[in-house]
Amino acid sequence: MRVTIVGAGAIGGTTGVQLHRAGHDVTLVDRDAAHVAAINLNGYRISGYVELSEQVPAITTDQLATHVEQHGPLGMVVLAVKAMDTDAAAAVIAPFLADDGFIVSYQNGLNEERIAPIVGPERTIGAFIHFGGDLIEPGHVVLANRVTTYLSELDGRRTPRIEEIAQVLAAVTPVEITNNLNGYLWGKLCYAALGFAVSVVDAPVDEILEANPGVRPAIRGVVAEVIDVAHAQGLRLENIHGFDPNLFDRENPDRLAQTDRFFDEWSARGKHSIKRHMGIHRDIKVRKRRTEVDFQVGPVIARGRDLGVATPLLERLVSIVHDVETGKRAQDWDTIEELNAAAEAAGER
Secondary structure, three states: OEEEEEOOOHHHHHHHHHHHHOOOEEEEEEOOHHHHHHHHHHOEEEEEOOOEEEOOOEEEHHHHHHHHHHHOOEEEEEEOOOHHHHHHHHHHHHHHEEEEEEEEEOOOOOOHHHHHHHHOHHHEEEEEOOOOEEEEEOOEEEEOOOOOEEEEEOOOOOOHHHHHHHHHHOOOOOEEEOOOHHHHHHHHHHHHHHHHHHHOOOOOHHHHHHHOHHHHHHHHHHHHHHHHHHHHOOOOOOOEOOEOHHHHOOOOOOHHHHHHHHHHHHHHHHOOOOOOOOHHHHHHHOOOOOOOHHHHOHHHHHHHHHHOOOOHHHHHHHHHHHHHHOOOOOOOHHHHHHHHHHHHHOOOO
């Protein structure tokens, strides 16, 4: 199949490399000219979980129009840009889509809700992805895992199209078709809340959870607020490859013991992991760029406001992340300890 990957970072690059190796006609599109040049010169390298290099054709975003003139309209497009770039990228893609073309959102957050108004819900495919990977230099991704991806038509129907897409993308990861996409996406937002909380500290996640168990109320609290908003919508949250958001549910009678066990297991396992930091930490410390906090935690706060569900810890978390992003505050223990004090003051344990 002819596949265009827009956004050739850790997610898009890994996807493009594996699809190309499986024999699909793949073109990577990225706005970073240096990254594109490195891919075209040396191939795209993936290390860590797998070790391989693939010569995948890559173009810059401003070359897309010429590419379409030469090769025809776009059929299957995998959108793998950062959440804050979704609207702009979808608007660029829309005029180039074939009549039966569509966009698959390989992103973190609720981006299907933003793509559909631009290209149409019938041309939007939802996906839950959980890549553990980092783009560490132009043309080189370190990949930490290969876990199942879940796909869905926006209306949840099992169509011939979604089955074909699943067969194609199975070259990248195992793929399942689901009728509970929102359960996975909101489960991932729970995980994101945890990820942002631990990423305001300049330390590996396992050390944060082990060396300072006193910050666990903060983590439990921000995850619980996401769950509160999800439940207000009647959503059934899914297990995110070993992260079960339901453990953090305030209604779980064994919540403290089960989440402490989860933290302890993560601490023990994390010391031997290829990836000891969240990608969020790398965005702040290494890449010095804006995180996706406004597009992962922000929508939870907004939805909670609409539903009358309070999210004070998430609001505090967003404020702290903004301060750390901009250098107004250091990426240190004071950040999560402040969040923890607010959680304990609210009765979190």
